[in-house]
Amino acid sequence: MANYEQIIKLSLERGFYFPSSEIYSDAPAGFWEYGPNGVNIKNKFIDLWRKELVRKATMVEIDGAQIMSENVFIASGHIKNFSDPIIKCSGCKSTFRADRFISEKTGQEVPERINENEINVLIKKNNLKCPKCDSDFEESGRFNMMFKLGIGPNNDEAYLRPETCQSIFVDFSRLFKVMRGKLPFGVAQIGKSFRNEIAPRQSLLRLREFYQAEIEVFFNKETVNQIAGFEEIKDVILKIFYDDTNKELTVQEAINQEIIPNKLVAYYLVLLKQFYEKTGIDMEKTRFRKLSNEEKAFYATIAFDFEVETSVGWLELVACNDRSDYDLSEHSKTSKQNLEVIDPHTQTKILPQVFELSMGIDRSIYAILEHSFFDDIENERTVLRLKPYLAPITVGILPLVKKDGLGEMATKIFSDIKRDFNVFYDDAGSIGRRYRRLEEVGTPFAITIDHKTLEDQTVTIRYRDDMSQKRIDVSKIKEIINSLLNN
RNA sequence: GCGACGGUCGUCCAGUUUGGUCUAGGACAUCAGAUUGCCAAUCUGGUAACCCGGGUUCAAAUCCCGGCCGUCGCACCA
Numbered sequence: 001m002a003n004y005e006q007i008i009k010l011s012l013e014r015g016f017y018f019p020s021s022e023i024y025s026d027a028p029a030g031f032w033e034y035g036p037n038g039v040n041i042k043n044k045f046i047d048l049w050r051k052e053l054v055r056k057a058t059m060v061e062i063d064g065a066q067i068m069s070e071n072v073f074i075a076s077g078h079i080k081n082f083s084d085p086i087i088k089c090s091g092c093k094s095t096f097r098a099d100r101f102i103s104e105k106t107g108q109e110v111p112e113r114i115n116e117n118e119i120n121v122l123i124k125k126n127n128l129k130c131p132k133c134d135s136d137f138e139e140s141g142r143f144n145m146m147f148k149l150g151i152g153p154n155n156d157e158a159y160l161r162p163e164t165c166q167s168i169f170v171d172f173s174r175l176f177k178v179m180r181g182k183l184p185f186g187v188a189q190i191g192k193s194f195r196n197e198i199a200p201r202q203s204l205l206r207l208r209e210f211y212q213a214e215i216e217v218f219f220n221k222e223t224v225n226q227i228a229g230f231e232e233i234k235d236v237i238l239k240i241f242y243d244d245t246n247k248e249l250t251v252q253e254a255i256n257q258e259i260i261p262n263k264l265v266a267y268y269l270v271l272l273k274q275f276y277e278k279t280g281i282d283m284e285k286t287r288f289r290k291l292s293n294e295e296k297a298f299y300a301t302i303a304f305d306f307e308v309e310t311s312v313g314w315l316e317l318v319a320c321n322d323r324s325d326y327d328l329s330e331h332s333k334t335s336k337q338n339l340e341v342i343d344p345h346t347q348t349k350i351l352p353q354v355f356e357l358s359m360g361i362d363r364s365i366y367a368i369l370e371h372s373f374f375d376d377i378e379n380e381r382t383v384l385r386l387k388p389y390l391a392p393i394t395v396g397i398l399p400l401v402k403k404d405g406l407g408e409m410a411t412k413i414f415s416d417i418k419r420d421f422n423v424f425y426d427d428a429g430s431i432g433r434r435y436r437r438l439e440e441v442g443t444p445f446a447i448t449i450d451h452k453t454l455e456d457q458t459v460t461i462r463y464r465d466d467m468s469q470k471r472i473d474v475s476k477i478k479e480i481i482n483s484l485l486n487n
Numbered sequence: 488g489c490g491a492c493g494g495u496c497g498u499c500c501a502g503u504u505u506g507g508u509c510u511a512g513g514a515c516a517u518c519a520g521a522u523u524g525c526c527a528a529u530c531u532g533g534u535a536a537c538c539c540g541g542g543u544u545c546a547a548a549u550c551c552c553g554g555c556c557g558u559c560g561c562a563c564c565a
Binding site for chain 1: 488497499517523524525526527528538539540554555556557558562563564565
């Protein structure tokens, strides 16, 4: 298992990801680029997400705009809630979280949603000064985590979305109609979200611009226990961290003990678990953490975080929230549109509830890299033991030597298969070095062209994990790699 | 955003204390050639860096100021 520094080093050296605009000294923190290897693994991760979540659970996918109007975020609550009250010292310019600062100094409870006037009053009343330089505070303000934009010549107020899901909520009415929706109705989206983090840190783990893969399941709360696929998954064991203890229990038991509220939530938690099993993340180091009321986002009634243990601690990869009818109800009020639908099953008119799986793609990629990293001391190599279908390069084509026509033969094989897979051709240096380079970026298969190839049209295929080799016919290469990818 | 510490080839490190000998050195990686011909071999040669801006000085990688970035802590979070 690797640590954070090793992964960063590998990423920089081998082009997985690196800081954005790094040739400029004013490049702000929190923005990273995916390089060639990183893009491949990200795209393949997304392919897997589509296959194992979107298609498996029969959802639809959309691709919404990243810029949305002010009203969207008034309705969503982000204008009001997605910000922290702050106070700034007039002398040394130190900034403090107002609510925490006041309650610390006065010992009295200060609600997080406190407004600016109340803060100013409390500061005056208690004669609070800056703890560092004893100056007075400026008028209190709010720091909103959304990026504000001006649209058109009048600079109409708009924001970069802080989560992708608002597109799904505002589009719900049309989507339900045009897709002839039934409940539960799953809508998925991959895209970028933007948050003006105070202190972005740790590369892909806390970004200001990041990828989310979100799934919003609209459902009728009267039928949350009538879930078609539940029988098949009721004995699946989940690890749930709750009340400071780890519990391992079947979803049926979790429902019986009221840890999981209903079959619908259970179904999607299992779906998510099964997805992550296929990413190669070590499932022994994962858990669902049930959040307490204090930890939950402002829109959530029930929340589970899917977490994975890494060298930098437990990382939250997916937020699984029951958002109740909060979003549709607020959008309905603000837009003055009726967003109710008829549930075809019950023939009742309802405003659907929402259960979401909000996945951080960048963090997931990091976790996969870290869990795949293997320092193979015995064979003096480092290997990324990625699942073959996630590896940035699927197969390397290596002529044992350049001369004797082996180079030409290898080039021909390369041309024959390069549209089918991510293939990398390498004839530089010793064969052992070329194998090492490939396995360092997780390439699962290497085809070696040797002198025997010219005699009988066979090549060797080498497997990354055990370094074993097998002779196969040149004509079978595509077929064999395809079958290995589908394992 | 604050505080502490830090920033030198792709990566890791030496040089900064005491300004000049730095035309910035090494290792690994990389590129070219030779050699070998199935697991990071060897030889030869090459590419490649003082975070950015300003100041002090005859002279700055080295001292000073500002900015940016990084690590950690506070906080925030997918």
